Each structure stands twice: as structure tokens, then as C-alpha cells.
Amino acid sequence: MKARLTLSARLAVALLLSAPLARANPLDTFGFGSRGTAMGDAQVADAHDFSASYYNPAGLALGRRFEIAIGYFRATHELETNGKSNAVDPVAGLVGGILLPGKILGIPVAFGLGLHIPDDRLSRVRDLPQTQPRWELYDNRNQRVYLAANLAVQPVPWLALGGGLSFMAATHGTLDIEGDANIIDVKQSQVRHEVDADLTAIRYPQFGARVALGPRAALGIAYRGQFALNLQLSARLRGAISLGPVPTPPITTAYYSLVSSSIDAFLPQQVVIGGSFLPADRLRMNIDFTWIDWSAYKTPVADLDVSLDIPPPVNGWPAGITPPTVPAKTVTIPLVMTDRIVPHIGVEWRALDRANCHGFLRAGYSFQKSPIAAQTGITNYLDRDRHTMAIGAGLTIDKPLSFLPGEVRFDVHAQVSVLPTTVTTKTDPADLVGDYTAGGYIWNLGTSMVVGF
Amino acid sequence: MRRARAIAIAITLTLSSLWSPRALASPEDLFGYGARSSAMAGTGAATSSDFEAAYTNPALLSRISVAKLSLGMLGANFDEEASGDGLPGRIQDHSARGIDIGADLPIPFKGALENRVAGALAFYTPTDVVVRGRILYPETPQFPLLSDRAQCVAIRMGVGADIGHGLRIGAGVAALAEIVGSVVVAADSTGKVGTRIDDQLVATYAPIVGASWEHPWAGGTARIGAVFRGALAARFSVSIDATKLSTLNIPVFNIAGLAQYDPLQAGLEVGWENAKWKLAVGATWKHWSDYPGPLEPTIPCDDPTDCQSLGVTRVGYSDTVVPRAGIERSFKLPAGASFHARGGYFFEATPVPAHLPASQAYDLVRQALVNVPTRYFDTDRHVFTAGLGVSIARPLRLDVDAFAQMHVLAPRTATVEAGEPDGSASTAKLAGSIVVTGIQLGVGF
Numbered sequence: 001m002k003a004r005l006t007l008s009a010r011l012a013v014a015l016l017l018s019a020p021l022a023r024a025n026p027l028d029t030f031g032f033g034s035r036g037t038a039m040g041d042a043q044v045a046d047a048h049d050f051s052a053s054y055y056n057p058a059g060l061a062l063g064r065r066f067e068i069a070i071g072y073f074r075a076t077h078e079l080e081t082n083g084k085s086n087a088v089d090p091v092a093g094l095v096g097g098i099l100l101p102g103k104i105l106g107i108p109v110a111f112g113l114g115l116h117i118p119d120d121r122l123s124r125v126r127d128l129p130q131t132q133p134r135w136e137l138y139d140n141r142n143q144r145v146y147l148a149a150n151l152a153v154q155p156v157p158w159l160a161l162g163g164g165l166s167f168m169a170a171t172h173g174t175l176d177i178e179g180d181a182n183i184i185d186v187k188q189s190q191v192r193h194e195v196d197a198d199l200t201a202i203r204y205p206q207f208g209a210r211v212a213l214g215p216r217a218a219l220g221i222a223y224r225g226q227f228a229l230n231l232q233l234s235a236r237l238r239g240a241i242s243l244g245p246v247p248t249p250p251i252t253t254a255y256y257s258l259v260s261s262s263i264d265a266f267l268p269q270q271v272v273i274g275g276s277f278l279p280a281d282r283l284r285m286n287i288d289f290t291w292i293d294w295s296a297y298k299t300p301v302a303d304l305d306v307s308l309d310i311p312p313p314v315n316g317w318p319a320g321i322t323p324p325t326v327p328a329k330t331v332t333i334p335l336v337m338t339d340r341i342v343p344h345i346g347v348e349w350r351a352l353d354r355a356n357c358h359g360f361l362r363a364g365y366s367f368q369k370s371p372i373a374a375q376t377g378i379t380n381y382l383d384r385d386r387h388t389m390a391i392g393a394g395l396t397i398d399k400p401l402s403f404l405p406g407e408v409r410f411d412v413h414a415q416v417s418v419l420p421t422t423v424t425t426k427t428d429p430a431d432l433v434g435d436y437t438a439g440g441y442i443w444n445l446g447t448s449m450v451v452g453f
Numbered sequence: 454m455r456r457a458r459a460i461a462i463a464i465t466l467t468l469s470s471l472w473s474p475r476a477l478a479s480p481e482d483l484f485g486y487g488a489r490s491s492a493m494a495g496t497g498a499a500t501s502s503d504f505e506a507a508y509t510n511p512a513l514l515s516r517i518s519v520a521k522l523s524l525g526m527l528g529a530n531f532d533e534e535a536s537g538d539g540l541p542g543r544i545q546d547h548s549a550r551g552i553d554i555g556a557d558l559p560i561p562f563k564g565a566l567e568n569r570v571a572g573a574l575a576f577y578t579p580t581d582v583v584v585r586g587r588i589l590y591p592e593t594p595q596f597p598l599l600s601d602r603a604q605c606v607a608i609r610m611g612v613g614a615d616i617g618h619g620l621r622i623g624a625g626v627a628a629l630a631e632i633v634g635s636v637v638v639a640a641d642s643t644g645k646v647g648t649r650i651d652d653q654l655v656a657t658y659a660p661i662v663g664a665s666w667e668h669p670w671a672g673g674t675a676r677i678g679a680v681f682r683g684a685l686a687a688r689f690s691v692s693i694d695a696t697k698l699s700t701l702n703i704p705v706f707n708i709a710g711l712a713q714y715d716p717l718q719a720g721l722e723v724g725w726e727n728a729k730w731k732l733a734v735g736a737t738w739k740h741w742s743d744y745p746g747p748l749e750p751t752i753p754c755d756d757p758t759d760c761q762s763l764g765v766t767r768v769g770y771s772d773t774v775v776p777r778a779g780i781e782r783s784f785k786l787p788a789g790a791s792f793h794a795r796g797g798y799f800f801e802a803t804p805v806p807a808h809l810p811a812s813q814a815y816d817l818v819r820q821a822l823v824n825v826p827t828r829y830f831d832t833d834r835h836v837f838t839a840g841l842g843v844s845i846a847r848p849l850r851l852d853v854d855a856f857a858q859m860h861v862l863a864p865r866t867a868t869v870e871a872g873e874p875d876g877s878a879s880t881a882k883l884a885g886s887i888v889v890t891g892i893q894l895g896v897g898f
Contacts, residue, residue, distance in 0.1 A: 066520070066561060100558060102520055102898020104849050109898065111522050111556065113574075120655070145654075149554070176590075177706065177751070179763065179815040186704035187760040190815040190822060191751045193708050195588045195689060240817060245761060247821050403564040453561040 025166075025224075025267060026091055026116060026142035027054050030075050031390075033095060034411035034448040037073070038392020039346025040364020042286035045210055045220030045276035049450055050097030053114030053148045056208035056222040056272070057162030060099055060110040061152035065406045067099040071448025075142075079135050079419065079440035081382065088135055091142045093118035095448060108154040112164075116146040130299075130333060133380035133433060136372060138442070148206065163207030166224075175235040180242055180250060183321075188245035204267065216278040226269035226296065234259045241310075243318065251313040259305040266300070268293040274344070282350040290344065294337040294371035335381055336373040342366055352395075360394035362413075376427045382438050384419035390444075406452035415444035480527075480551065480577050480603045481508050482715050484858060485838075487555060487575070488525055488893035492840020492856035493779025494797025496733035499665060499678035499724030500779075503895075504555030504573035507611040510663035510680040510720075511623030514613030517557045517571035519850065525553035525893030527577070531600045533862065533885040535830050538873055540594055540881055549603035551579040553893060560612075569615040577607040586632075586689045586712035588747050591766065591812040592825040597747055598805070599831070599887070605629070605687075605713050611661065619667045628658045629687035629713055635694065659683035659715070673727030678735075684717040684743065704762075709749040716740045716804075722777075731781035741770040741804030746829075766812040766827055770804040779838070789846035795856070797838040803865075805831035811871035824871035832883045833863040850897030860887035 031037030033051035043055035050069040052059030073095060077088035094117045101110040134140075150164030179191035208222030235258045240250035274288030344366040352359025365388065372383040392413035400408050421439025480486075485495030487505035497509030504523060506513040529549040536542050554576040562570055587601050611625020632654055660683045667676035693706040722735025746768055754760035777799030784792045811824040840856035862885035872879025 066558070098556075098558070100520055100522075100556065100898065104896060104898065111898075117656075175708070177708075178817070179751070180820075181704065187752065187754065187762055189704050189752055190761075190763045190813075191704065191706070192590070192763050192814060193588075193706070193751045194590045194593075195586060195708060195710065197586045197689070238817060240815070240820060246815065250820060253817065403562045403566045405561065405563045 025146060026118075026144060027146055028270075029138070029142055030073060030091065030415070030444050031413075032114060032116070033069065034071060034073075034392055034413040034446050035348075035362065035394060037415055037444065037446065038362035038364055038390050038394075038411070038413035039286055039348060040344045040366045040388070040390055042274060042276075042288040042344035042346035042364060042366075044208065044222050044272045044274040044288050045218045046284070046286050050099050050112060050114060052099075052152075052162070053097055053112040053150050053164070054146075056210060056220050057112065057150035057152050057164050057206060058160040058208040058210040058220065058222075059152070060101075060112040060150060060162050061108055061154040061160040062210070063099045063101040063110050063112075065099075065452035066101065067406075067450055067452045068096075069098070069448060069450045070094065070096045071411075071446060073413075073444060073446025075415075075442055075444040077135075077138055077440070077442050079138065079382075079438070079442070080421075081133055081436045081438045083437070086133070086135060086139075086382075088139050089143065091118065095446075110152045110162075112150045112152065112162075114146065114148045114150075118143060118145060130379045130381075131433065133382055133436070133438075135383065136300075136335075136381040137383055150206070158212040160210040161207075162209075163205065165203040166206060176238075177236075178238045180240040180246055182242050182245055182248075184243050185245065190246050191239070208272075217275065219275045220273070222272045224267075224270040224272075226293065227267050251315075251318075252311050255307075255309045257307050266296075266298045268296055282353065284348040286344075286346040286348075288344040290342040292340050292342060292371070295339045297335060297337040297371075299332055299335040333377060333379045335379065337371040338373070340369055340371050342368045356398040358396040360396075362390075362392040362394065364388075364390045375424050378428075378431065380424075380433055382424075384422060384439050386417050386419050386442075388415060388417040390415035404451070404453070408452070409450040410447070411449075412447045413445070417442040417444075480549070480579075480605065480607050481609075483599070483603055484527070484529065484889050485509075486577070486607075486609075487523075487553065488840060488854035488856045488891050489781075489795065489842065490779075491858060491889070491891060492795035492797065492838055492842075492854070493731075493733060493781060494777040494799040494836065494838045496722060496724070496735060496777050496779035496797060498663065498680045498720050498722035498733075498735055499676045500722075500726060500731055500733045504557050504575050506613065506623070506663075507555075507573045507575040507609040507625055508661070510665060510678045510722075511611035511625040511661060512613045512621040512663040512665045512680075513678065514571050514573050514611055514623050515569060515615040515621045516613075517559050517573065518568065519557065520559055520898040521555075521557040521850070521852075521895050522898070523553065523555035523557075523852070523893055523895035525555075525854075525891055527551050527553060527889065527891035529600075529603055529887055529889040531596075531885070531887050533596045533599065533830075533883075535594045535596075535828070535881050535883055537869075537881040538879045539826075540828075544594055544596065546596065546600040547604060549579060549600060551577050551603075553577050553891070555893075555895070570612065572610065572612040575607070575609045579604055579606065586710075588689065588710035588712065590814070590825075591748065591827040591829065592814070594828045594830065594881075596830050596885075598803075602713065609661065613663075621665045621667075623663050625661045626658050627661060627682075627685055628656045629685050630654050631657055631687040631689065631712070633688070633690045635692045657685070657687060659685035670725065673725055673730070675723070675725045678720075678722045678724065680720045682715070682718045682720075684740070685713075685715040686711055687713040690749075704752050706751055707749060707753050708751070710747050711745065711749075712747075714744055714747075716744060726781075728785075729783050731779075731783070733777075733779045735777055737775040737777070739773045739775065739804070742772045744770045744804065746770075763813055763815070763822075766810050768809060768827060768829055769806050771806065773802040773804050775799055775801050786843075791844045793840075793842035793844070793854075795838075795840040795842070799836045799838075801834040801836060801860075803831040803833050805829055807865065808868045809870065824876055826869045826872040826879070828869060828872075828881070830867060830881065830883050832865040832885070834887075835861040835863060837861075852895035852897075853893070854895075855892040856890070858887070858889035860889070862886055 032054040036043040047055040048059040048062035074092035097114040148166040152162030176194040182188040204225035204227040237256040242250040346364035370383040394411040485491040486508040490497040502516040531546040533544040556574040559571040613623030663680040665678040690709040717740040720737040724733040752762035779797035816823040842854035
């Protein structure tokens with residue numbers, strides 16, 4: 001019975017956590033499209049294809065062709081503690097989007113969609129105790145779908161504006177289990193359940209602007225909104241405990257209820273400012289700075305309110321069975337995080353320049369100082385500074401087929417993130433986890449194709 | 454397997470010039486999709502000419518010639534009544550409110566494919582939920598095939614091609630999100646109870662294919678359209694395993710059910726249109742007999758001879774045929790503008806039988822298994838539809854369309870086993886109505 005009671009509580013948490021599609025955005029970590037990823041994600045003043053749906057919606061207005069994009073990437077984590085792999089799952093899936101440009105009243109406008117579909121799931125939730133070591137920024141938060149819809153306009157030739165919504169979802173609801181549990185032969189248990197749960201829609205804004213400073217330079221700014229989900233879920237268990245099949249009289253009854261409240265899905269707001277320059281005809285240089293409001297991050301631990309009523313059996317509990325007790329309330333230790341400014345730089349060299357064929361080589365770098373405070377107490381939200389280096393190549397072919405009036409572009413990228421291994425030292429020498437080293441690598445390979453009509 | 458599915462979607466995406474879906478289905482099955490089709494009783498398999506065809510018949514997406522982005526709003530109020538012993542009379546149900554987004558995407562090929570291929574994206578999102586998963590105890594009075602089915606995101610995408618000789622073909626896909634996962638409860642090395650929760654939101658897809666053939670006739674164009682939509686089902690399935698928590702023999706709980714379901718269906722429609730009139734008559738067959746019902750057993754039994762846990766009563770759902778007819782009259786206005794008046798009617802027969810078998814539950818007071826009524830109510834629906842629209846061509850291409858639907862839930866008496874306190878059967882008198890309104894704005898690029 002203890003198990004059953006605990007189950008319901010955990011189930012509530014499970015449902016609660018099965019709710020959020022994410023705690024963050026996988027594109028923040030791995031980029032969107034091979035061109036942007038290879039250029040260190042320094043794209044706020046440069047992106048003007050489907051990837052602008054993420055980097056800066058204003059860039060969509062620069063598109064002059066209807067474009068369809070499709071691609072794929074796979075990011076593999078080699079993250080370790082004390083030299084042993086933490087088995088952080090890879091992030092892999094399709095990326096894609098469309099760009100639909102046009103004119104309204106003679107003014108260039110565009111509609112864009114950006115999409116990332118993970119291979120195995122639309123989202124995943126893992127609930128771990130706050131004491132268990134986990135890579136907070138990589139373990140689970142990037143396992144989710146990304147969908148953004150944007151509109152952009154270019155009211156004057158030097159200015160483009162864009163904005164839209166990204167979509168997420170979270171669950172809240174109630175669960176009820178009732179019946180008779182036969183703890184001798186479980187298959188004779190007479191139990192049923194009821195679920196009333198909603199996946200609620202969450203939309204958060206993003207918008208941006210791009211200013212052309214001439215044919216060789218542009219500045220850009222983009223804002224990505226924050227969202228936080230205040231999730232609540234209740235569960236109730238009403239039942240009888242028996243030692244034989246119905247109609248064997250039960251030895252006692254049980255009532256258990258739980259209310260769980262949590263801020264479990266959180267994406268910090270971000271502001272990106274950057275520039276894109278052509279110092280030479282064949283060379284483009286981009287630089288971005290991203291401010292991330294990590295200090296607003298909410299501790300991903302549920303607040304539980306539990307009540308339990310199990311009268312002792314008239315003849316006492318059978319030998320070997322210990323009656324369950326109400327679990328002690330978890331004291332949540334706040335996760336302290338610090339705002340960060342992340343620099344991104346990228347270069348692109350047009351290495352091949354033929355009449356209907358252009359080839360590009362790209363490279364990029366970014367650095368994010370870990371926003372998570374040193375884990376010297378009982379919590380173990382692992383993180384390290386991250387140096388990310390990327391290279392890539394692209395090939396653009398104009399009018400490749402008689403029925404295709406535009407161009408086809410193929411891009412590939414390879415990215416490695418280095419998280420230097422350092423020691424986490426606990427203040428309490430009797431800490432159950434103890435001191436440990438942590439660090440590792442994240443490898444990201446991918447490709448994308450853009451077809452313009 | 455899921456990767457293969459994703460790659461298949463990618464290929465479809467590439468071919469169709471559209472991006473892939475993540476979405477659900479049922480609102481359009483209840484009301485139709487888009488302001489024009491909804492105003493014409495959900496017809497369109499032979500007459501659609503914009504993004505609505507992503508649902509009505511993807512073959513007709515090939516009629517799209519101008520890029521257009523549409524935005525609309527929809528609201529539906531449900532007034533359901535169930536009267537009789539132990540019944541509340543009026544049943545409180547959630548209203549449905551949502552936003553439509555449609556994108557008409559002509560694909561500008563050159564040469565032999567010029568003006569022959571187009572795609573569309575059709576997106577509906579409720580304003581407050583992505584999907585509602587209500588799987589209630591069977592004795593709770595409910596209309597499970599109505600309001601909750603309207604509470605889910607719907608994204609469909611498709612592509613259509615004009616292959617000449619009056620023939621058009623098209624295909625698309627729709628998707629639902631379902632929750633699967635596991636919760637394992639066990640004691641850790643310190644003796645504390647710990648859990649490992651691994652829940653995932655995964656996509657399940659269903660195809661939609663269509664074809665049409667048209668021919669000049671009686672001063673206009675006559676067209677016959679056929680469409681097939683695969684069944685779309687979204688489960689909620691989380692297993693709870695605490696068998697390793699202690700020496701207690703604890704069952705694994707299967708918290709599962711079917712949160713959303715659209716049956717496999719096939720439609721056939723005949724239409725005729727000219728500059729002034731558009732007429733459509735058709736029927737849709739829906740394979741409801743495959744619907745297993747919303748509930749699954751909490752403790753599954755693989756071997757019934759060794760297991761006496763509570764089962765789930767199967768209600769014998771029936772296949773249905775939905776006849777529908779729609780009409781549109783267009784009036785020319787100055788400066789290339791036009792005004793459209795629309796109307797229609799369809800009859801949605803209920804797949805739920807009039808005789809509802811009893812379910813079983815453990816009664817905590819009597820400490821015994823008892824029969825409880827299965828109150829899955831539904832009635833036939835007579836649906837009257839109407840709508841208005843204005844299109845202007847200058848200074849920008851703009852379409853404004855509005856519609857309204859009145860669903861009359863035909864009065865019905867259902868027999869409910871174990872509906873009386875003494876366990877005998879009772880009767881439930883069912884009736885009600887649904888009022889649906891919507892407006893849509895489309896801007897051509």
C-alpha cells in the first residue's frame with residue numbers, strides 16, 4: 001500500500017512534468033540551420049532565409065523568393081562526472097521552415113515558419129530529486145519541438161521589422177484512482193482510474209529589427225520572450241486494501257490526496273544585438289552579443305501538499321508489512337543563476353564564384369560562462385563554461401533544373417562544445433554525493449537544404 | 454521507427470513544399486475547416502479553392518494561384534442536456550474558442566509544372582489548450598464525442614497537383630500529440646523513496662489523400678471529388694511501476710486512455726460552379742465501429758484465465774454516413790470586389806448506440822464489485838450553416854468571410870443499464886444544441 005500511495009504522488013508529479021514541452025529551446029544551444037550554426041549563431045543581422053524565424057524575424061522581409069528548407073542535425077553529449085559518462089541523451093531531429101515573401105500595397109512583407117522536430121519525441125520530461133547530479137542545461141531541456149510563426153515587413157529599404165510567436169505547451173489536471181488492491185495477487189485487484197488533463201497552450205513573443213548601413217554593413221536586434229508555467233496538479237486515491245480477491249473483506253481503507261504546484265517550464269528572455277559586415281567582396285564577418293536573463297530562472301522542483309489517512313487494520317498489519325507514512329515535505333533549495341552575455345562571432349568566405357554556382361566556407365565561435373552557481377550544497381545542478389567552435393560549408397546552385405527558376409542551397413556544419421573539466425567541492429564533508437569532477441564535450445553535426453523558387 | 458516516420462514526413466515535406474505537422478484533428482471533424490467550407494456545411498471535396506482543401510480535399514490545393522495568409526477566429530458553445538434518474542439535466546461543458554491560420558502556397562515551378570502545383574498549411578489552435586484529455590469514469594454523464602473533441606490543436610498540410618485532362622490529385626498529413634511514459638518508484642541506496650520519470654510527448658500521424666475530376670458543363674464547371682482520411686488517435690499512456698519499492702506485491706498501474714480520436718473516413722462529393730453560383734452535394738462515411746472507446750483497464754490482463762481485474766465495457770459504436778449540401782451565391786461589386794452569401798445543411802448521425810451496457814466498479818461502501826451505468830451520451834445532429842463573404846482586389850487582395858452554424862441535437866431516449874439505484878435500467882432523455890460562429894480575414898501577397 002505504501003507503494004500505491006507513493007505511486008499516486010509520483011504519478012501526480014509525472015503528469016505534472018509530462019506537461020511541459022520544455023524548459024528551454026534546443027535552438028539556443030545548437031543553432032538553427034547549418035549556415036547559422038557554422039557561423040557561431042552570429043546571425044541577428046545576417047539571417048534572411050528560413051532560419052530568420054529563430055535568429056531575427058526581421059530578416060524574413062529580405063527574402064525575395066518563396067523558399068522551403070529541410071535539414072537534420074544530431075548533437076551527441078560526452079558529459080562526465082568523475083570520469084564516468086552521465087549518459088545524457090543526444091538531441092537529433094529535423095529542422096525546416098518556409099519563407100513566403102510578397103508585397104502588400106507595394107511594401108515587401110514576408111511570412112515565415114521555423115520548425116524543429118526531434119526524432120523520438122515532441123518533448124520529454126524527467127523528474128529527478130534535486131540532490132541527484134544532472135546537467136541542468138543539457139540533460140532534458142533541449143528535448144522538445146520548436147515551432148515559430150512570424151511576419152516581417154520592410155517599410156523602407158534600410159529597415160526591416162519582424163515579429164511573431166513561438167509555441168509551447170504544458171499540462172495541468174487531475175487524476176483519480178479508486179478500487180481495491182489485492183496485495184497478495186495483484187491481478188485480482190479491482191482498480192480503475194480517471195484523468196482530466198489539459199495540454200495548455202503557451203505562446204511567447206519574439207521580434208526584431210534590422211538596419212542596413214549600406215551595401216556592406218547591417219545591424220540587428222532581436223528579442224525572445226520569457227515564459228514560465230505555473231503548473232498545478234491534483235491526485236486522489238481512494239481504496240481498500242485486501243489480502244484476497246473480492247469479495248474478501250478488506251483489512252483497511254486508504255485515502256490519499258496530493259496537490260502539486262510548480263514552475264516547471266521556463267525559458268529566460270533574451271536580447272541579441274549584432275552586426276554583419278563585408279570587409280571584402282568575398283568575406284562576411286558577423287558578431288552578436290546575447291544577453292540571457294538567467295537570474296530569473298525558476299527552480300525546477302515541485303511543491304507538494306500531501307495528506308494521507310490509513311486506519312490500522314483491526315487485527316494489526318500482517319507480519320512484514322509496514323504501514324506507509326506521509327513523505328516528509330521536500331525543502332526546495334533555490335537554484336541560483338546569473339545573467340550572462342554570450343558573444344558569438346562568425347565568418348563566411350565565398351570560396352567558389354562561378355556563374356551559376358557559389359561555394360562557401362564558414363567558421364564560428366561562441367562562449368557562455370556557466371550561469372549556475374557553484375553546487376557546494378546538497379543540490380547538484382551540473383554545468384560548466386562552454387566554448388563552442390563550428391565550421392561549415394555551403395554550395396548554392398542557380399536554376400539547377402528547367403522547372404526550378406530559383407536556386408538550391410546545400411549547407412553542412414560541424415560543431416564542438418568544450419566544457420572544461422573542473423572540480424565541484426562540497427562544503428559538507430559528509431555530503432552524500434561528495435566532491436566530483438565534471439566536464440566534457442558536445443558534438444553537433446548537421447546539414448540543411450534550401451530550395452528557392 | 455519514429456525516425457523513419459520523421460524522414461517520411463521530411464520527404465513529404467520536400468515534395469509538397471510545406472513544413473511538417475505537429476497537430477490534432479477533431480475540430481474540423483465537428484465543424485468543418487475554414488469560414489467558407491464551414492458556411493457550406495463542411496462541403497469542399499469538390500469545390501474548395503484555398504487552404505481549406507488541406508482538409509476537404511488536398512487535390513484541390515492545385516487550384517491555388519495566389520499566395521495568401523488567412524487568420525480567423527472560431528467560437529462554439531455547447532448546450533447539452535441529459536434528463537432522467539440520477540442525471541443533472543444540463544451538462545456543463547467547456548466552450549471551444551480558437552484561432553485559424555491558413556497559408557495558400559502556390560509553388561512557382563516553371564515549364565511543364567507551371568501553375569499546376571500548390572500546397573497549403575491549415576492550422577487551428579484553441580485559445581487556451583493544445584489538447585484536452587478527459588477520460589472520465591463511465592458513470593459520469595458526458596457527451597464524449599462533442600466538446601472535448603473540439604479542444605485540440607489541428608495542423609494539416611498538403612499538396613495538390615493538376616495532372617491534366619481535368620484530373621487533380623493531392624495528399625497531405627495530419628498529426629496528433631500523445632503522451633506515453635513510465636514512472637518507476639523504488640527505494641534508493643539510502644533507503645529513501647526515489648522515482649524515475651520518463652514521459653514523452655510523441656506525434657502520431659494520419660494520411661489524407663484526394664482526387665477530383667472536372668468537366669465544363671451547363672455554363673460552368675462540374676467536378677467530382679473524393680477524399681480519404683486515415684484514423685487519427687491520440688492515447689494517454691503512463692505506466693506506474695512500484696513493484697521494486699518493497700516486498701509488497703503492488704500492481705503496475707496503466708493510466709491510459711484514448712484522449713482524442715478521429716475515425717477513418719471517406720468522402721465523395723459532386724459540385725458545380727460558375728461566376729455566380731457554387732453548389733456542392735456529398736456524403737462522408739465514418740468508420741466509428743473501429744473506435745475502442747476512451748478508457749483502458751487500469752490493470753491490463755494479458756491472460757483472462759489468470760486475471761480478474763476490472764475490465765472496460767465496450768460500447769458498440771456504429772459506422773455513420775454524413776450527407777451534406779452547400780450553396781454559394783456570388784455578386785459582383787465595383788472595383789473588382791465581390792460579395793458572397795453561403796448556406797448549407799448536414800446531418801451527423803450518432804455512432805453511439807441507444808442502449809448503453811453497464812460498467813463495473815468497486816464500491817467502497819459495499820466492499821464489492823457493482824454495476825454502474827455507462828453514460829456516454831450522444832445524439833444525431835442536424836446542422837444548419839450560413840455565411841457571408843466579401844472579396845476585394847484593390848488596393849490589396851483581401852477576403853473577409855464569416856459563418857455561423859446551428860447544431861440541433863435531435864431529442865433521443867437512451868436506455869442505460871444499471872442506471873437506477875437498485876441496478877435496473879433507466880432511461881435518459883438527451884437533447885441540446887451547439888452554436889458555432891467564426892470570422893476569417895485573408896490577405897493576398
